[in-house]
Amino acid sequence: MSEIAKDQGAVGDWISEKIFMGMSLSAYFRKLITPFNVIALLILAVGIPLIVQRYIHGLGYVTHGSQNQPFSLFLGWGLFTGVPLAATGFIMASAVYLFGMKEYKSLVRPAVLTGFVGYFFAVTFLLIDLGRPWRLPYPMVHSFGPGSVLFLVAWHVALYLSVQFLEFSPAILEWLEAKRIRKWALAITIGATIFGVILSTLHQSALGALFLLAPGKLHPLWYSPYIPVLFFVSAIYAGLSMVIIESTLVYRFMKDKVDPKNFKTIDDLTIGLGKAASLVLITYFCLKLIGVAHGNHWHLLNSSWGFWFLLEIFGFVLVPCFFFIAGVRKRNVALVKFTAFIAVFGIVFNRIMVSLVASSWSLQHAEFLHGKELLVVVTVVTVEILAYRWIVNRMPVHREHPAFPGGGH
Amino acid sequence: MKINRRGLIKSVFAAGGSAALARPGKAAAGVEHFTGNPDRYGCLTDLTRCVGCRSCEAACNEANGLPKPEVPFDDDSVFEHERRTSEKAYTVVNRYDNVRTDAKPVFRKIQCNHCNEPSCASACLVNAYTKTPEGAVLWNKDLCLGCRMCMLACPFYIPTFEYDKPVPKIQKCNMCHDRTSQGKMPACVEACPMEAIAFGKRSELIKLARERIEKEPDRYIDHIYGEHEVGGTSWMYISGVPFERVGFDEHLGVVPFPQYTRGFLSAVPLVLVIWPALLGGFYLFSERREELDDREKSGKPGERA
Amino acid sequence: MNMEGILRDIACGILVLLALLAFAFIVYQGGAAAQEGDASAEAALTGPEIAVIGSLSNLYEPVTFSHRYHTTMAGECAGCHHHSDPGVYMKCGDCHGAPFDPQNMNMPGLKGAYHLQCMNCHKEMAAGPVGCTECHAKKPGKE
Numbered sequence: 121m122s123e124i125a126k127d128q129g130a131v132g133d134w135i136s137e138k139i140f141m142g143m144s145l146s147a148y149f150r151k152l153i154t155p156f157n158v159i160a161l162l163i164l165a166v167g168i169p170l171i172v173q174r175y176i177h178g179l180g181y182v183t184h185g186s187q188n189q190p191f192s193l194f195l196g197w198g199l200f201t202g203v204p205l206a207a208t209g210f211i212m213a214s215a216v217y218l219f220g221m222k223e224y225k226s227l228v229r230p231a232v233l234t235g236f237v238g239y240f241f242a243v244t245f246l247l248i249d250l251g252r253p254w255r256l257p258y259p260m261v262h263s264f265g266p267g268s269v270l271f272l273v274a275w276h277v278a279l280y281l282s283v284q285f286l287e288f289s290p291a292i293l294e295w296l297e298a299k300r301i302r303k304w305a306l307a308i309t310i311g312a313t314i315f316g317v318i319l320s321t322l323h324q325s326a327l328g329a330l331f332l333l334a335p336g337k338l339h340p341l342w343y344s345p346y347i348p349v350l351f352f353v354s355a356i357y358a359g360l361s362m363v364i365i366e367s368t369l370v371y372r373f374m375k376d377k378v379d380p381k382n383f384k385t386i387d388d389l390t391i392g393l394g395k396a397a398s399l400v401l402i403t404y405f406c407l408k409l410i411g412v413a414h415g416n417h418w419h420l421l422n423s424s425w426g427f428w429f430l431l432e433i434f435g436f437v438l439v440p441c442f443f444f445i446a447g448v449r450k451r452n453v454a455l456v457k458f459t460a461f462i463a464v465f466g467i468v469f470n471r472i473m474v475s476l477v478a479s480s481w482s483l484q485h486a487e488f489l490h491g492k493e494l495l496v497v498v499t500v501v502t503v504e505i506l507a508y509r510w511i512v513n514r515m516p517v518h519r520e521h522p523a524f525p526g527g528g529h
Numbered sequence: 530m531k532i533n534r535r536g537l538i539k540s541v542f543a544a545g546g547s548a549a550l551a552r553p554g555k556a557a558a559g560v561e562h563f564t565g566n567p568d569r570y571g572c573l574t575d576l577t578r579c580v581g582c583r584s585c586e587a588a589c590n591e592a593n594g595l596p597k598p599e600v601p602f603d604d605d606s607v608f609e610h611e612r613r614t615s616e617k618a619y620t621v622v623n624r625y626d627n628v629r630t631d632a633k634p635v636f637r638k639i640q641c642n643h644c645n646e647p648s649c650a651s652a653c654l655v656n657a658y659t660k661t662p663e664g665a666v667l668w669n670k671d672l673c674l675g676c677r678m679c680m681l682a683c684p685f686y687i688p689t690f691e692y693d694k695p696v697p698k699i700q701k702c703n704m705c706h707d708r709t710s711q712g713k714m715p716a717c718v719e720a721c722p723m724e725a726i727a728f729g730k731r732s733e734l735i736k737l738a739r740e741r742i743e744k745e746p747d748r749y750i751d752h753i754y755g756e757h758e759v760g761g762t763s764w765m766y767i768s769g770v771p772f773e774r775v776g777f778d779e780h781l782g783v784v785p786f787p788q789y790t791r792g793f794l795s796a797v798p799l800v801l802v803i804w805p806a807l808l809g810g811f812y813l814f815s816e817r818r819e820e821l822d823d824r825e826k827s828g829k830p831g832e833r834a
Numbered sequence: 835m836n837m838e839g840i841l842r843d844i845a846c847g848i849l850v851l852l853a854l855l856a857f858a859f860i861v862y863q864g865g866a867a868a869q870e871g872d873a874s875a876e877a878a879l880t881g882p883e884i885a886v887i888g889s890l891s892n893l894y895e896p897v898t899f900s901h902r903y904h905t906t907m908a909g910e911c912a913g914c915h916h917h918s919d920p921g922v923y924m925k926c927g928d929c930h931g932a933p934f935d936p937q938n939m940n941m942p943g944l945k946g947a948y949h950l951q952c953m954n955c956h957k958e959m960a961a962g963p964v965g966c967t968e969c970h971a972k973k974p975g976k977e
Contacts, residue, residue: 270654322801
């Protein structure tokens with residue numbers, strides 16, 4: 121064979137191995153036809169044209185964003201909910217590398233990947249929501265508004281995305297089999313982890329601090345000077361719960377991409393995560409009560425808004441806390457897994473309340489759900505899941521790469 | 530792969546140092562008593578004079594080149610429901626029932642209040658708002674990303690966003706800054722036939738308002754709205770009926786809104802400095818414990834604890 | 835000649851005299867009043883019958899102001915020509931110029947003075963035009 125033909129053959133082999141996982145094109149495409157993929161394709165077929173329309177006609181095409189209520193689901197879900205749910209990275213990395221809990225090592229990479237994908241798509245939602253998304257780099261390079269909490273969020277999300285990418289890069293480099301760069305990438309892990317925790321502390325709380333500027337607009341039961349702390353603490357148990365959920369789903373639906381050794385330890389690890397989450401949940405519950413006490417808003421609990429607040433802190437914080445404790449005590453892994461879903465739902469509930477619902481409580485005419493908005497959100501989440509799956513299928517996330525035993529650390 | 534102590538300290542400093550440098554934040558200046566430019570202009574709207582003729586709306590529309598509205602300016606039917614500013618109307622007049630005399634409804638003009646310490650300016654992450662020395666708060670179209678944080682921050686619900694444009698702008702009253710810098714009055718002030726809006730230095734207007742209230746105490750409520758609310762605004766109001774009854778929010782307090790985030794922002798440098806040491810410490814402790822465990826297991830004589 | 839007849843004549847004569855005196859008195863009073871009315875009518879006659887106020891017209895046509903009608907209604911001058919010595923009747927624009935003079939913030943400018951003066955009285959009397967186009971039509975092309 122000529123040199124050129126050999127090179128072409130090499131490239132073709134590389135693509136076949138890395139992208140199509142060693143299958144022939146036809147075999148690959150046949151494997152793609154699953155119920156989940158078909159539904160996903162339908163969603164994308166509806167959603168992607170909508171997104172294109174949003175750029176042609178303006179934001180009003182897909183949201184009910186009004187002059188009185190500037191934020192919609194794109195920020196309510198994409199940014200305010202997506203970011204705490206992507207807190208998995210800094211939590212697991214600090215648990216393993218800073219606090220020395222080496223037994224959780226098998227969960228670090230998936231957690232970092234969840235974090236990276238989560239933040240990446242939070243930025244995607246931002247690009248959809250911003251009036252002039254091409255100006256996204258402005259607060260980074262062009263004009264600073266350092267008195268703004270949002271400025272802090274912008275910088276930290278950008279930096280944290282880079283840090284998560286760097287933390288995940290060993291997995292990518294193992295996939296690409298680039299030995300020397302990988303060594304360098306591993307060396308910065310501790311520094312990156314510490315940096316990541318600093319950034320996370322600040323921007324998780326900053327997302328809450330944004331609402332400090334709206335004292336009259338956010339309902340007093342949710343508004344408190346402690347919002348930054350509340351957001352940060354809840355992000356911690358959000359991350360822990362998401363790690364449980366992620367491992368549950370992957371170990372169930374993508375068994376062949378998981379290292380067989382991990383199946384033996386995952387139950388213990390899940391119990392351990394449940395234990396940690398229960399501690400954080402009870403702390404958060406007490407902090408919420410302190411928030412109400414601080415403003416002396418006890419009388420507000422006796423109202424329709426008070427009902428939703430009590431539902432949130434009892435039904436979605438205290439109840440999962442008790443379920444976690446019960447699951448840990450009785451070694452009931454299924455209960456712990458189930459409770460993780462409740463806890464995450466509680467996070468979604470809280471963030472949507474703060475960013476959309478309770479922040480328009482004084483408006484006579486408040487709307488926060490538009491059909492097209494929901495479609496776009498579902499579309500982007502579908503892309504997110506597909507991207508995550510694509511990466512887990514190919515890269516050594518839940519398993520070790522045969523050329524790099526030990527996973528690197 | 531174990532990292533020795535030196536390597537750890539190097540990487541922590543690199544992380545912490547770049548963190549500190551990466552955020553060009555400044556510690557809260559802690560300005561306790563803001564005076565601003567003493568010569569800044571303001572406007573005083575006397576609600577006892579406004580007759581709801583909407584000449585101000587028409588003048589604003591023309592001066593800013595805004596599209597003509599569907600309902601013309603001399604049509605009274607717009608008063609049937611309470612309106613707010615929009616991307617095509619920087620100012621609107623609303624009608625309210627008079628709680629003192631049924632005969633004469635009260636009209637109230639809404640527009641940007643050009644706060645002394647604007648919440649919108651503090652919220653903007655690219656510094657697209659400026660409080661000018663003339664008093665007007667201006668928005669810069671060359672910087673805005675369209676994040677709409679200013680809309681959340683404004684206690685008066687003023688900034689409007691062009692949701693229907695692919696390249697949207699924030700629209701709001703700019704106190705006719707180009708006119709006032711040439712020594713002219715804002716368009717709405719000039720148009721008002723009843724001189725319901727007085728224009729001049731903010732300090733003079735406060736004196737004028739007090740004078741009017743003193744001269745006719747039965748005619749006015751003894752309060753200048755905007756003198757102290759949210760730290761003071763350039764656009765102020767005096768009224769013959771309680772302000773709450775004409776659409777004003779009387780629960781805003783006197784604290785300028787940027788103060789509310791100062792606490793959080795001043796905690797940021799603390800985290801940037803303390804966290805590296807704290808977390809680095811955790812790392813060192815856990816490594817040390819592992820090292821001791823290893824030595825114990827392998828039976829080697831360990832360092833003294 | 836009988837006494838009755840003479841007394842009757844005298845009584846009639848006195849009655850007629852009294853009637854004449856009364857008539858004269860009434861006529862005199864009426865005349866005096868008429869003379870006063872004539873005097874004020876004379877003063878009103880010295881003011882313009884109508885005044886066209888158009889120095890500021892930009893969006894609207896000039897106002898055709900019925901001065902005579904208003905003086906009759908008011909019965910006196912100082913109600914409108916205020917803040918001046920008695921007998922001195924200045925035009926509005928003699929005092930009211932540009933608004934918002936920092937030395938005298940409470941003095942309205944000319945346009946404000948016109949509208950405040952006219953409309954406040956119309957509202958108080960519950961009579962008289964208060965709508966924009968009731969006094970002056972919109973200029974064509976100034977919609």
